[in-house]
Amino acid sequence: MDRPRPGLNRRRFLRGTALAAVPYALLPDARAGATAQAVDYPLAEWQPANSGNYTVSNRPTTYPLDYVVIHVTQETYPNTLSIFQNPAKKVSAHYVVRSADGHVAQCVREANIAWHAGNWDYNTRSIGIEHEGWVDQPAYFTNTLYEQSARLTAAVCDTYRIPKDRAHIIGHYEVPGTDHTDPGPNWDWTRYIRLVNFA
Numbered sequence: 001m002d003r004p005r006p007g008l009n010r011r012r013f014l015r016g017t018a019l020a021a022v023p024y025a026l027l028p029d030a031r032a033g034a035t036a037q038a039v040d041y042p043l044a045e046w047q048p049a050n051s052g053n054y055t056v057s058n059r060p061t062t063y064p065l066d067y068v069v070i071h072v073t074q075e076t077y078p079n080t081l082s083i084f085q086n087p088a089k090k091v092s093a094h095y096v097v098r099s100a101d102g103h104v105a106q107c108v109r110e111a112n113i114a115w116h117a118g119n120w121d122y123n124t125r126s127i128g129i130e131h132e133g134w135v136d137q138p139a140y141f142t143n144t145l146y147e148q149s150a151r152l153t154a155a156v157c158d159t160y161r162i163p164k165d166r167a168h169i170i171g172h173y174e175v176p177g178t179d180h181t182d183p184g185p186n187w188d189w190t191r192y193i194r195l196v197n198f199a
């Protein structure tokens with residue numbers, strides 16, 4: 001019998017132990033009947049974008065991940081998910097955060113390239129997070145939206161070793177060549193970056 005190397009066995013054992021330690025309620029498929037293991041962020045609900053609205057890739061092998069790009073939808077949460085599911089729209093983001101309760105939907109796997117920044121180079125090197133609301137209506141930027149989004153951004157930064165600062169967590173308006181203004185002047189960057197660092 002061809003016995004596996006001890007090191008391999010040990011890694012398998014450790015992986016199994018780590019999985020067993022995750023409480024069942026925190027597994028994504030225990031919530032809302034989402035597809036098992038489809039999400040990268042355990043607290044997200046899987047709401048897949050149409051495959052015609054993003055580029056399949058194998059990041060961070062194919063491209064380094066250097067940025068998180070912060071967006072505001074200018075649409076409701078359900079309409080945003082519908083747009084990402086419509087192949088005629090040619091747009092997507094990795095995540096959408098709902099205003100009222102901070103609920104997070106994942107629409108594109110982090111390994112794939114979502115079409116959110118309007119700049120191919122930045123799309124290849126970033127995770128895009130949409131926030132339900134309008135740039136001129138600060139009431140949509142609730143405490144829970146900031147807090148849940150910051151937890152998500154912190155997790156993304158930890159995964160890809162992205163510094164938790166304003167040089168790497170940027171607004172759509174800071175992407176070269178864009179004519180978009182989001183998240184707009186009502187987004188509290190000081191508070192957000194602080195929350196990301198203490199999440």
Ligand SMILES: [Zn+2]
Pocket residue numbers: 070071072116172180182
């Ligand atoms: Zn945007």
